[in-house]
Amino acid sequence: MGLDQIRDLISRAAYIDGHRRQVAKTCEGKVLATLFYEPSTRTRLSFETAMLRLGGQVIGFAGAQVSSASKGETISDTLKVVSNYADLVAIRHPKEGAALVAARAASVPVINAGDGGHMHPTQTLADLATIQARFGKLTGLTVGLCGDLTFGRTVHSLVETLSRFGGVRFVLISPDELRCPKYVLDRIDASPSCEYEQTSDLLSVIGDLDVLYMTRVQKERFFNEDDYLRLCDTYILDKDKLAHAKPSMAVLHPLPRVNEIAQEVDQDPRAAYFQQVKEGMLVRMALEAALLGDELPGYQAWKEVEA
Amino acid sequence: MGLDQIRDLISRAAYIDGHRRQVAKTCEGKVLATLFYEPSTRTRLSFETAMLRLGGQVIGFAGAQVSSASKGETISDTLKVVSNYADLVAIRHPKEGAALVAARAASVPVINAGDGGHMHPTQTLADLATIQARFGKLTGLTVGLCGDLTFGRTVHSLVETLSRFGGVRFVLISPDELRCPKYVLDRIDASPSCEYEQTSDLLSVIGDLDVLYMTRVQKERFFNEDDYLRLCDTYILDKDKLAHAKPSMAVLHPLPRVNEIAQEVDQDPRAAYFQQVKEGMLVRMALEAALLGDELPGYQAWKEVEA
Amino acid sequence: MGLDQIRDLISRAAYIDGHRRQVAKTCEGKVLATLFYEPSTRTRLSFETAMLRLGGQVIGFAGAQVSSASKGETISDTLKVVSNYADLVAIRHPKEGAALVAARAASVPVINAGDGGHMHPTQTLADLATIQARFGKLTGLTVGLCGDLTFGRTVHSLVETLSRFGGVRFVLISPDELRCPKYVLDRIDASPSCEYEQTSDLLSVIGDLDVLYMTRVQKERFFNEDDYLRLCDTYILDKDKLAHAKPSMAVLHPLPRVNEIAQEVDQDPRAAYFQQVKEGMLVRMALEAALLGDELPGYQAWKEVEA
Numbered sequence: 044m045g046l047d048q049i050r051d052l053i054s055r056a057a058y059i060d061g062h063r064r065q066v067a068k069t070c071e072g073k074v075l076a077t078l079f080y081e082p083s084t085r086t087r088l089s090f091e092t093a094m095l096r097l098g099g100q101v102i103g104f105a106g107a108q109v110s111s112a113s114k115g116e117t118i119s120d121t122l123k124v125v126s127n128y129a130d131l132v133a134i135r136h137p138k139e140g141a142a143l144v145a146a147r148a149a150s151v152p153v154i155n156a157g158d159g160g161h162m163h164p165t166q167t168l169a170d171l172a173t174i175q176a177r178f179g180k181l182t183g184l185t186v187g188l189c190g191d192l193t194f195g196r197t198v199h200s201l202v203e204t205l206s207r208f209g210g211v212r213f214v215l216i217s218p219d220e221l222r223c224p225k226y227v228l229d230r231i232d233a234s235p236s237c238e239y240e241q242t243s244d245l246l247s248v249i250g251d252l253d254v255l256y257m258t259r260v261q262k263e264r265f266f267n268e269d270d271y272l273r274l275c276d277t278y279i280l281d282k283d284k285l286a287h288a289k290p291s292m293a294v295l296h297p298l299p300r301v302n303e304i305a306q307e308v309d310q311d312p313r314a315a316y317f318q319q320v321k322e323g324m325l326v327r328m329a330l331e332a333a334l335l336g337d338e339l340p341g342y343q344a345w346k347e348v349e350a
Numbered sequence: 351m352g353l354d355q356i357r358d359l360i361s362r363a364a365y366i367d368g369h370r371r372q373v374a375k376t377c378e379g380k381v382l383a384t385l386f387y388e389p390s391t392r393t394r395l396s397f398e399t400a401m402l403r404l405g406g407q408v409i410g411f412a413g414a415q416v417s418s419a420s421k422g423e424t425i426s427d428t429l430k431v432v433s434n435y436a437d438l439v440a441i442r443h444p445k446e447g448a449a450l451v452a453a454r455a456a457s458v459p460v461i462n463a464g465d466g467g468h469m470h471p472t473q474t475l476a477d478l479a480t481i482q483a484r485f486g487k488l489t490g491l492t493v494g495l496c497g498d499l500t501f502g503r504t505v506h507s508l509v510e511t512l513s514r515f516g517g518v519r520f521v522l523i524s525p526d527e528l529r530c531p532k533y534v535l536d537r538i539d540a541s542p543s544c545e546y547e548q549t550s551d552l553l554s555v556i557g558d559l560d561v562l563y564m565t566r567v568q569k570e571r572f573f574n575e576d577d578y579l580r581l582c583d584t585y586i587l588d589k590d591k592l593a594h595a596k597p598s599m600a601v602l603h604p605l606p607r608v609n610e611i612a613q614e615v616d617q618d619p620r621a622a623y624f625q626q627v628k629e630g631m632l633v634r635m636a637l638e639a640a641l642l643g644d645e646l647p648g649y650q651a652w653k654e655v656e657a
Numbered sequence: 658m659g660l661d662q663i664r665d666l667i668s669r670a671a672y673i674d675g676h677r678r679q680v681a682k683t684c685e686g687k688v689l690a691t692l693f694y695e696p697s698t699r700t701r702l703s704f705e706t707a708m709l710r711l712g713g714q715v716i717g718f719a720g721a722q723v724s725s726a727s728k729g730e731t732i733s734d735t736l737k738v739v740s741n742y743a744d745l746v747a748i749r750h751p752k753e754g755a756a757l758v759a760a761r762a763a764s765v766p767v768i769n770a771g772d773g774g775h776m777h778p779t780q781t782l783a784d785l786a787t788i789q790a791r792f793g794k795l796t797g798l799t800v801g802l803c804g805d806l807t808f809g810r811t812v813h814s815l816v817e818t819l820s821r822f823g824g825v826r827f828v829l830i831s832p833d834e835l836r837c838p839k840y841v842l843d844r845i846d847a848s849p850s851c852e853y854e855q856t857s858d859l860l861s862v863i864g865d866l867d868v869l870y871m872t873r874v875q876k877e878r879f880f881n882e883d884d885y886l887r888l889c890d891t892y893i894l895d896k897d898k899l900a901h902a903k904p905s906m907a908v909l910h911p912l913p914r915v916n917e918i919a920q921e922v923d924q925d926p927r928a929a930y931f932q933q934v935k936e937g938m939l940v941r942m943a944l945e946a947a948l949l950g951d952e953l954p955g956y957q958a959w960k961e962v963e964a
Contacts, residue, residue: 396742
């Protein structure tokens, strides 16, 4: 996705947020199919709500309802079938590349709602929209990423996209065992206006950050319980640590969280992770409308005034 | 819920029943989330149909689709997330108190669709609406409750609420092993205009009853098979027993039934348990519209004429 | 279902296909319940999309969500309950006769979406609509049926219905082990204008066919793996075999396919099996509207011009 496209979707998301009633019939008569080969309730509900709030309708299956696959049907065939039902598809699949296979087979647009390692581009759009909403910009920021930087695909995708926008200083905060992979660091290096530092000490850098992106340390990523228990609590954000942060800092998290952000932080105005959920729905609304070719009523006029 | 609120919802349910078309767009643009952590198809479909028949939309999950929870997300976090998607939530959870936790975390209204022991307030509303529809009143009646009065939360909730309305004579019909708990009897005693008697013989009292509320003797409540088999068939309502009842008596049952009401009873005009299903949907429509702040078109005018 | 009714539904399906926007609110305010006691994603999505594209709404359950049944509720009771929620029901059940039981209990129309051995009448309607769309007629054709003709209920139902229309020459192509049952052959014999031949050699007859209806050889039909492996690949349709067929031949398949039709065939204009999916949705739209008593706007005028 080009940077202009991303900027456009984020702009449309902001418009939608302030004009819910105006856009409520944008996709009337259209049908979204959510094909979730693995359960991901939050993401599924976000895509579905987005479509319903645009006046469209939703069909689909999730997890245990996956039946045809068990009769040996390929993803390609399923998509060719569903192309006859829906105007747009959002697919979630445990295998990497599944979304690409789906998009090639389908005769309607296909959105990747995550395939393999829980990567999904619309999460990155949600992250970017949240940063934009909080700071009015995506560049000139110091962005800390904290926790599991090895397996956290959400983090990799965000770093890569912010690097393309440029002008970002990354602070990569993780235990030595869960550092950012080299190919992600190479992406930062490839952007002349970006730089990074690595540290294992959240407290020593938290005061520098505009954005603190926390991630879950997933139990299933570890080979043994001891390693998990030793590390999972290391980077917990609480009120005490937050006291050292800037008053304008934004705390993001892809959710679900386990305990990496203490509940007490929720009340702090810097907590942006539930706003992130809202932004996720809004960018999905923008994306769905765009892929269906449905213009948001009033958007062009608003954009001209805003610009 | 106050008695006035209950009366108001029952009155609105009656209005809705006669004005389906008028109310068909009352909640247009609104989204209900049904979060069913345990399956309860009937209740879920009732809430969902109610919302759809008001012109709203539905998202949600049920049973096997519950995924985020398995990643360790708390109910509070799920509700904070879903508050960004939906305008109203109906939650069903196996743990007592889950609905209260949910309501505190959510920034949208939350309806308890059952938490712990299958208690759920909207079932009681359905029961009351059915009695009101059949008799035009909730007081001055002799109400028999038959079957499992120990574990049947539906019964406890109905007895408690009718006691608050007052003027009811309860006849508690159960085997000795499944009598009504003391705290429920205390509720009746606390109402000066209510009284009760206990018996184990349905036939000896059936002729006195205006309402006969049958309950299922749930197998899972018993420690051994023998006790279950001995008791489950004891209080079966059939045509023969019904021959001793008043022509105006109403037979209620929260459903699903197993065999405690013989199929042959279904044809009898006194069978009110499928009407009860309809009343359940209608009171849920009334409740959903009320919580969303959407006035039922034409209701106020109708109410003035009725009163 | 009478032949006139079938012709009418197929005619309406054709109208719907060309007038999607006109029919988009035909069933506004109506609710379809899809009660799928066994998973069948494709069929469920077809029924649901059909209803949504007519402006109606959908409730239901599928597979793992079936809960009340596990509490011992009969199909009859479930249907009596759901009759209070929905205006129309589509039921799928593993037991033969379940749909009939459901229809008798319900107070709203019930569509059999498959009961026992995956028979379901709307699949046959989809098959017929596809043949009609390709050839402009249902008679005067040579129709080959290939694969598992013993257990394939779809095939039996299609043969039976085409025999009633008459004027069809059937070519029954299967291994000796999977021949068409005698009662199906009797149906053909009972139609004076129909005839059939049986063969085990697809290639020798493919040049004669107007329609080639391929079927899946289901693994679960065989008692041992060896028989399955020996037979399942015997009747695979590929480009080479297709080279011997008429340019106008239509290849149908009820889907899902495993490998009985090579992927390379999909690009051939004779491949009609994904069109069949579309026709399936269209006839379901026609059927749902008809059962709900909702006339398709503009249909009568269009029909007079067409006739």
